[in-house]
Amino acid sequence: MNRFFKPHLWLIHVIGVLVPRRLRADWRQEWEAELRSRETLLAEWDRLDWRNRFDLLRRSVGAFRDAMLLQPKRLEDEMFQDLRFGLRMMLKSKGFTAVAALTLALGIGANTAVFSVINTMLLRSLPVSNPGELVLLSVNQRAGHAVFGPPGRSYTFSYPLFEKLRDENHSLAGLCGVGGVSKRRMMATGMGGAETEFIHAQEVTGNFFSTLGVPAAIGRTLTQADDQAGNPQQVAVISHNFWRRRFGADPAVVGKTIALEDVPLTIVGVASPGFFGIEVGANPDLWWPMQLIPHVESAPWNRRLKEPDSWWMRVMGRVAPGRSRAQAQAELEVVFQRDLAEFIAAREANWSDDIRRWVMERNLELAPGNVGWSRLRYQFTQPLTILMVVTGLVLLIACANVASLLLARSAARRREFSVRSALGAGRLRLVRQLLTESLLLASLGAAIGLLIAQWGTQALLAFMKLKSDYVSFNVAPDARVLMFTTAAALLTGILFGLAPALRSSRIDLATDLKGTSSGVAGRQRLNQSLVVAQVALSLALLLGAGLFIRTLEKLKGQDAGFNPENVVIFDLDSTTKMDAARRATINKELLARLSAAPGVRAASLSTFFLLSGGGWSEQMGADDYAARQGEDLSCQGMMVSPRFFETLSTPILRGRDFGTQDESAPGADAHRVAMINQTMARRYFGDADPVGHYIYFLHRPQEKYEIVGVASDMKSDSLRKPAPPTYYLSVFREPTEMELSFALRTTGDPGALMASIHAAVRETDTALRARDIQTMNDVVNASVHQERVLAQLGGFFSLFALSLACLGLYGVLSFSVVQRTREIGVRVALGAQRRDVLSLVVGEGLKLTLIGLAMGLIAAMAAARLVASLLYGVTATDPLTLIGGSLLMLTVATVASWLPARRAAKVDPMAALRCE
Secondary structure (H helix, E strand, O other), rough: OOHHHHHHHHHHHHHHHHHHHHHHHHOOHHHHHHHHHHHHHHHOOOHHHHHHHHHHHHHHHHHHHHHHHHHHHHHHHHHHHHHHHHHHHHOOHHHHHHHHHHHHHHHHHHHHHHHHHHHHHHHHOOOOOOHHHEEEEEEEEEEOEHHHHEOOEEOOOOOOOOHHHHHOOEEEEEEEOOOOOOEEEEEEOOOOOEEEEEEEEEOOOOOHHHHHHHOOEEOOOOOHHHHOOOOOEEEEEEEEHHHHHHHHHHHHHHHOEEEEEEEEEEEEEEEEOOOOOOOOOOOOOOEHHHHHHHOOOOOOOOOOOOOOOOOOOOOOOOOOOOOHHHHHHHHHHHHHHHHHHHHHHHHHHHHHEEEEEHHHEEEEEEEOOOEEEEEHHHHHHHHHHHHHHHHHHHHHHHHHHHHHHHHHHHHOHHHHHHHHHHOOHHHHHHHHEEEEEEEEHHHHHHHHHHHHHHHHHHHHHHOOOOOOOOOEEEOOOOOHHHHHHHHHHHHHHHHHEEEEEEHHHHHHOHOOOOOOOOOOHHHHHHHHHHHHHHHHHHHHHHHHHHHHHHHHHHHHHHHOOOOOOEEEEEEEEOOOOOHHHHHHHHHHHHHHHHHOOOEEEEEEEEEOOOOOOOOOEEEEEOOOOOOOOOOEEEEEEEEEEEOHHOOOOOOOOEEEEHEEEEEEEOOOOOOHHHHHHHHHHHHHHHOOOOOOOOOOOOOOOEEEEEOOOOOOOOOOOOOOOOOOEEEEEEEEEEOOOOOOEEEEEOOOOOOHHHHHHHHHHHHOOOOOOEEEEHHHHHHHHHOHHHHHHHHHHHHHHHHHHHHHHHHHHHHHHHHHHOHHHHHHHHHHHOOOOOOHHHHHHHHHHHHHHHHHHHHHHHHHHHHHHHHHHHHOOOOOOOOHHHHHHHHHHHHHHHHHHHHHHHHHHHHOOHHOOOOO
């Protein structure tokens, strides 16, 4: 009581408690002497003068400060004590440690593998100066169109628009443009190695390197002066990787001349190491000035610098100091809308209301450009996000499984906890010890998970058909991946360890020290809740994977209008530049050789592959067809050779195919012919026979094409989209400067024709080579690649989650059988049959499973609506998927319940009662 009313006495008393035990032992004599001295002075407090009182208080406060500074040492001692004890417990229970750590390792490893790809593809900044200042320009298309596609975002601009945006803004320190990374023919005379080779090159504006802030490793980078039309000095910059690989890191490469598509270019510099441009996953070997497009490209692509209709280049800028991204966007939006109004006014007369509305519903947006741009990003962002959620749920199931193991293990340690509590350990101390053990388990799981993630990342890339590249697509773990794994380990350690720790720290000394059971019902309820959660999450994953598998089946099983079996397709590369006439002659000669080759049933040419996203769209009219006001008359166009439809096994419903009579070059008054598909015939002619009628381009109504045949609809853009209205022109009759693709239908295995194709190409012209040889089945599979990734990986992770959930159910029922051994023995002694015991245990398992099934069905149907855009031909309530997934879950859960039930049925009642 005296100490309570005299704070100075309380202060001196507290100091002795705060000082760590180890230090009290080391400094015992000194502390005891100091404390006795102060207690003696305190006893004479009333007789002390103010100086001695002040000195005593000063010494007490100083001692309190020293004790507080030494407090972390005390906590550190206890922490190391917890770690040592936790390690001993892990080594003591090696089987439990191995199972729990491996379960967590698989969950953490799967998450780390998916995150490694996400980090490389979506999060890693470009290797440039101050990447946070970069912005990527895009066009937000707010309205959809039946032919041009749904609403979305585009990252391409025309060169005339880029010039206006570059010259009329004041908020950006620089604005650069880039084209696509394409394969180009290069000749490096006298540089060693092959004289001619194909490299990956990219056209860029002169301020590309300065805007990004990328210096040259040797020499210099491109400048604005290099990108001026008519500049007599034609230059290029090569990548550091290409410099080392192709030129042996020779510094004398600067000043050397190479020929890109027969255009001489002087190498003026080598880019800094690790720089790959702005496109993640692309790795250009060379960058060349955009103003050289008319010299490097062939028609019609060599005119794109002057065409405002041609949107092909991506634009990136750097925000000026003192300005913000919002200010830059507002300023550039004014320029964009003014250009859009001029663009519409110049073409409005030839447009329908739908097209006009579609074009007007656009606005400019500036997105953060620190991570660059990637075609892969917009292809795989949604699948990777879904996979990240899936692996996260798998990790939750793994945590619930390990939590069940910890609860079962804590039952065996009940007496240990009681003894420690009786010796003075508080509940918080026990919880801290158990959490330390959980974190040790999680750390071990994370360490093993990092190793598993290395294999998992490569497996994931193989599933996605991606290749790791140490420059532009390096999936090696970096600081962000290690931080993610560390955070996952800490979170999982707390997640699966907290509930068992809190439950196990509830000690009833009176019953536990006697050895009688206590708290079994509470542990059972928590275990059962964990099993229900595992079943619900596993069923949700199983049903989601089932919907993706059904989507893939629907897409692959539908009638696409052509037969992809035994069809080979390829393009041509040439080591010399050819004009259109020479190319047409070669195409005709090669087509004849291929048609006569053994094993070839039919051969044809076309302007693009089906399901490649190629083609063009034109406004078309037809005889006696009165268009409605504002009606959209867009039709897709394609040029094909005779036997094109035979090659693809597409039936001609009416009329005839193109023939030799349609191959002559057209004169001023030549008779032009065309074929159309069913959808176009239905639009313009209804149920009437269109053969013999005429169609024409709205902007060239004087040139009419007689319809000679109607072909069945073919899905040319995507298996998800219906075939658009399509017209076909004879590729040999209509002049074209486009490169053509070959297609062959074989009588046997398409792979056996590879050598024949290469031989025929070499015999036709030694400057030619076949490239991108693939089967049509490969093209079809590539078109559903996203769906295949989701179906395969989703199926794998859902089955893994199912196995974890059933292991959890098995563990809970096994623990329940052990805890209820006496009860089961009494039941058997009173006459219960083997089937009664089996039904008791299996019934308990099925009850938990059915509750989890009900919760999982609700969660799955709610989640399926979030990914409805990825489904095709199925809905979130697809009966086959719901019934099949539920039956599979119920069947596996029954097996998991039957195993401990069989053990319970073998209980000897006399042995059970004696044991109790």
